[in-house]
Amino acid sequence: MTKAFTFIKRYLLSLAGCLYLLTVGVLRREHREILHEITFRLGLRKRPVPPPSGPTLLIPVTEAKALFSAPPLVSVLEQDVADGNVSGYELLVISQLIADLKPKACFEIGTFDGRTTLNMAANAGTDCHVYTLDLPQEEVDKTGLKIATGDEQFIKKESSGARFSGSPWAKNITQLYGDSATFDFSPYEGKMDVVFVDGAHSYDYVKSDTAVALRLLKPEGGLILWHDYGSPYWKDLTRSLNDLYEGTPSFKSMRNVMGTVLVVWRK
Ligand SMILES: C[S@@+](CC[C@H](N)C(=O)[O-])C[C@H]1O[C@@H](n2cnc3c(N)ncnc32)[C@H](O)[C@@H]1O
Structure with a gap:
């Protein structure tokens, strides 16, 4: 009798949970993740298998704390991570580098x-302006260089910059649109203190975007950051950064931040 009661109670609770998940519950990301998980458990979809390990990582590793004399205080905004974002720890390291x-x-x-x-923008403060370039989704098939398999999913989205639009920092940010292989960067060249390279992940784009980043930095110095080095999903990006590290004498001081797929270089 107790067993039957427990079963009925569990059944009714599960039913209520399912009804919730399939109605208003789908509005919350964490609840949509439960629905995705159910499809895996029921065998309706196969779990993505991480691809086998990629190229050897040639860029030496550094601890984040070696990058600044004392870790600066930072604000970390919009902590929820979406597929395509940097990790929470990477966001902290980037924020610290900027605040420093x-x-x-x-x-x-x-x-x-x-x-x-x-x-x-938030960690640089009100005296700083951040320019950010994104490829409009209509141009996904017209890029100047070949994009990587997997880039499309991040290009095809409703809008760019949803996390800062409408925020108090939006006035310190300029959204630019174009293909980094063909965009006219001349108004920005020689004027940047920091460049974050996180566009298309193919070998040629990483090489081309790095050449752009070098032109964007101020002649007196600055910092370049790259994302996804060593990621099993972006092997060509890793090969491209390996080749830049090995083939460019000044890039010998590139470092991969421990526990991240970030690479940092100071001019
Ligand atoms: C991995 S996401 C960037 C993530 C973002 N930097 C962050 O930290 O959350 C890659 C972005 O690069 C953009 N992109 C891809 N190819 C590009 C290109 N050729 N020119 C400019 N942007 C490009 C995509 O539209 C996408 O928004």
Whole structure:
């Protein structure tokens, strides 16, 4: 009798849970994740298998704390991570680097939802302006260079920069649109303190965006950051950064931040 009662109670609770999940529950991301998980458990979809390990990582690793004399106080905004964003720890490291450097001008290649853009602006302060370039989704098939398999999902989205638009930091951010392979960067060249390279993930785009980043930095110095080095999903990006590290004498001081897929280089 007790067993039957427990079963009925569990059944009714599960039913209520399912009704909730399939109606108003779908409005919340964490609840949609439960629905995705159910489809895996029922065998309706296969779990994505991480691809086998990629190229050897040649860029030496550094601890984040070696990058600044004392870790600066930072604000980390929009902490919810979406597929395509940097991780929470990476966002902290980027925010610390920015707060430490106090840049006056930053440039990001690859806006996506603008989570990193927003945090760069917030940690640089009101004296800084952040420019961020994104490829309009209509141009996905017309890029100047070949994009990587997997880039499309981040290009095809309703809007760029949703996380900063309407925020108090939006006035310190300029959203630019275009293809980083063909965009006219000349108004921004020689004016940036920080460049974050996080656009298309193919070998050629990383090489081309890095050449752009070098032109964007102020002649007196600055910082370039790249994302996704060593990620099993973006092996060509890793190969491209390996080749830049090995083939460019000044890039010998590139470092991969421990526990992240970030690479940092100071001019
Ligand atoms: C991984 S997401 C960037 C994530 C973002 N930086 C962050 O930290 O949340 C890559 C972005 O690069 C953009 N992108 C891809 N190819 C591009 C290109 N050729 N030129 C400019 N942006 C590009 C995509 O539209 C996408 O928004």
